[in-house]
Amino acid sequence: MARLRSRLAQLAANRRLVVALELTALAIFLGALGWALRDVWADAGPRLRHADLVDLGLALVVLAGYYLVFILGWMRILGAYGIQIPYRVALQAEMLSMLAKYVPGGVWTPAARVVALRRLGVRDTPLILASVLLEAGLSALAGVGVFVVGLAFVDGVDAPLPLIAAFGVLVAVLLYPPIFRTVASRLLRPFGAHEVPALPGRTAFSLLAFYACTWPLGGLALFFLLRSVGGDPAIASIPFLGGASAIGAIVAVLAIFAPSGLGVREASVYGLLLAVAVEGVALGAIVLNRLAITVVEAALLLVGVLLIQARPAQVVEDPRPDPQLASGEGAA
Structure with a gap:
């Protein structure tokens, strides 16, 4: 052994x-x-070639809005750790890490954020990596919750519910303060971590609610993508579509062999979309979704770079983080 x-x-x-x-x-x-999916392409191909540009444009705008809002959660986590960064810095670092997922190896996503913040004076690598873990865990847990709620609005969903529920429970357990402190401290010890503090309870629950509100934005983007290729999803299905987007993102992270979950994410979302669309529409939507995600991430990264060049950023590392964080009281 x-x-x-x-x-x-x-x-x-x-x-x-x-x-x-x-x-x-x-x-x-x-x-x-x-x-x-070889037999489905015959239907999906013409739908993609004649995609409605108005609905596609609306999907891109909504998806960009999702990312622009999502970034606020990471800033809040860093703020609780005493690291205050301007929005344009967070935008650049977040989008750089999103695009880094396409590089094989699995380590480039967190590494991109560390590098981006180090260039601006933030040297506490363990806390940066801990913030990435918390962002991933809280958003994933919120996504599972949104998916479960969304099931009430859609019939005939073929999903491995016990597995999804078990994953949600596992993430919740790992986020429990004593467990998170122990696991994160050991995991990040090679980077100089001694004891990684957990978030205060109020902060953690507010972030959980925040991320739960962001996933329906992703669902709205998917709603317009379905419409762009000839689908007609009900407005009431948007929460479910947001949950489907969350499940796809979770699978993308877990599938370590696929850069950015390429193919794996699409397969999982495709299976869920069959509850609200025919096969050709579902396939066309997931193809456009991958393209839209990549285009929006690249465009927002460029915006972040231009904003920083126009106005150099100053990052503040506050030696006095959240009092509850420092004392360990009220953690959750």
Whole structure:
């Protein structure tokens, strides 16, 4: 067993081998996915070529709004840790990390934020990484909640509900303050962490509610994408579509072999969209969704860079973070 662990550690240390294995697994998965959907492309292709530009434009605007609002959550987490950053800095760092997901290796998303903030004077790498973990955990937990609520508005959803519920419970347990402090401190010890504090309870629950409100924006963007390729989803399905977007994002993070969850995210969302759309519409919508996400992230990154160049940012690391955070009282 010890020899096996040593061998696995050596394999993990070989970045080139890891990347090669990831790309091989991704190619196999995409090939299988394309083969499984080969009969659907005949319907989806014309829908994509004749997509309604008005609905597509509305989807891009709403998706951009989702990202612009989502960033506020990360800023709030950093603020609780005593790191105050201007919005334009958060915008650049967040979008850089989003695009970094396309680079094989799995470490570039958090690394991009660390690099972006280090350039602006923030040197506390463990707290930056902890903020990324909290953002991912809280938004995922909120997304599961939105998905469950959304099921009340749509019939005939084929989803692995026990697995989704188990994932939500697992995330909630990991976010529980004593467990989060222990896990995060050990996980981030190689980066110099001693004890990573948990968020105050009021802050954590307010962020959970905040992220729960952001997912319906993603659902609204998906609503317009479905319409753009000839779908006719009900307005009442928007909460469900927001939950479907959340499940897709969660699967994208868990599928470590696929950069940015490429293909895996689309497959999971496609399966859920079949509850509100025919196969050709669902396939067309997920293709446009991937393109829209990439275009919006790149455009917002450019905006962030231009804003910083126009007005150089000053980042403040407050030595006096949230009093509840420092004392450990009221954590949740």
